[in-house]
Amino acid sequence: MTITRFLTRALAAVPLIGGLLAAPQANALEIMASHYGALLNTAPIAVALERGDYKKNGVDVTDVMSSVGGGTGIRNMVGGGLGYGIVSTSTALAGIRQGMDIRIVHTAIRRVDDLLWVTRPDSGVSSVKDLVGRKVGITAPKSSSELMVVMAFEAAGFPGKADIVALGSVGSGLSALEQGGVDAALILEPLYSARKDRYNVAFSLENLPSMTPTVGVATGDFMRKSPDQLRGLLAAWRSAVNFIYENPEEAAKMVAKRYGDTLPVDVATTSMKRMAAIKYWSQGDFDMDGLNIWVKGMERMGEWSGPVDWSKVLDDSFLAADLRK
Template sequence: MTVTIGRRGLLAGTAAATVLAPAAQASGEQISVTHWGVLMYGAPYAVAMEKGFFREAGVNITGILTSKGGGTTVRNVLAGGLPYGEVSLAAAVAAAREGLDIRIVNAGAATVADILWVTTPDNPVKTIKDLEGRKIAFTSPKSVTEMLVIMSLTASGIDLNKVERISTGGIGAGLTALRQGGVAAAPIMDPIWAREQGRWRPVFFVKDILPKMTQTVGITTTQFAREQPQKLRAIIAGRRKGVDFTYANPEEAGRIFAEAYELPRELGVRAVKNMVEVGYWSRGEIDTRALDAMVEGLRIIGEVEGPVDWSRLVDRSFLPPDLQATG
């Protein structure tokens, strides 16, 4: 997915690759999280670092390596900091198919409920059905937003030939095209939605149309899992505590998130509350049905071919015992 939101100006640019979080300290260790400083995946890690949950679990995580996503994040996992990272499911599957020695050890973002399509307040388009005969934006070819457009239109019984799908190159560019009348609807997500929701009117939320789909997963190497299993368990446990705290204390978690991402406090709180409402973050449990749902979408856009053998790629043994049940 191409995203053009920055740290302070939410439509100003993307987070640079391999940027350390401000809290990083030389004595601590770093892990990788896709789109840290930009999208919502990183909130539980910010909370876990701030509240000391990683240290309590037995690992001193003080900084985050980040990237624009995809294979770059996987390469960060293999080359920098501790060999653990949260990456898109598409990137994990692609890396495994390329023969890279990785395993999925926990789920991250448990849903695509953060993504919706919006229009201008005065636009006659009210629902997804109204998009027939009109243009709809997505970010880039073979992106998650292209996948979700196709799947949402199809699930709504709309002939794909009756809706012109336009690649705009980014979230900000799509909203600009919408504002200028070039498209009838464009995608948006938090934390941009939390900041700009007064400017737009929702057309459809993906969560109202499609089944639960796992966006991101935690991965590691078999070598790290074999040689430092306790440290791996500690990372997963620390993140879980960050997730639990976020759900229980969204106001405080939002303030921590805002500080870590250098966002206005009220924006961070609003974005976190939006995600709490839809159950955005997994505690780590891996739902193969949600994995399959995302992979089916990736097949539609040509990112995955053939079946995925989760028994070879997924290892639940590093999850806390109560989260290890298969699903």
């Protein structure tokens, strides 16, 4: 299976990735992670598993349930009795607003630079300015991809000048681009690193501020009954992120091994080195500016209204002392 087919399937279904470690022991635990095995947002989990970071911190992670994100993923997590997962910030906030007994216990991603918009090599497009009044593909209305296009055009000084077209999956968008249906289409890592020779970058999101699109959440029950395991999970995440930043090539081999032969080592290496260079992953500490920027974006897309009472949403007590603010 090619990486393109793998990502297309991963973004359109909710697979269960099991049997990652040996038989369960006293502290055996299953966790949930958005897009694990497909995208790089949860790659530190693969690194932590391969390095034994979880066991070093007193947790035996035996399974990782992979979700395509959205409300279904977090409902599956809570309904399936899982105490911890990594989900989009939007999903976490929506779940808390709906009354789910969960809290955000750490941040996971601090940048959105894994998203790029690409164009055909013969298009003559190399910037936002070149796309003014032209068709720019997104996945769906009110999606994070629409928000990123809006923000990118604003940052470049051309607010409201994109002709935004909803195309469905990333694969559908790239097909539309190749057939001339749009002038720029969304692509994500690691697919970009696998296909970068086929496209030119129309624009990236490197000029946007740091923001927090992905977080770690825990259920109230898990927080009360298994506080040491939760601390271990967060410590392992931090250890894995630090290892990635210090050893991106070695980390890439670990991610490729855990993700399977659908993510070749050379692609993993290119994409992981790119993400490490921009400090894509968070150690877990709460960046309030980044969180508030994301919420403002949700408001713009009609997905949120009013201020967030962060005291009822965040719990930093399971983070290492030096990460608490």
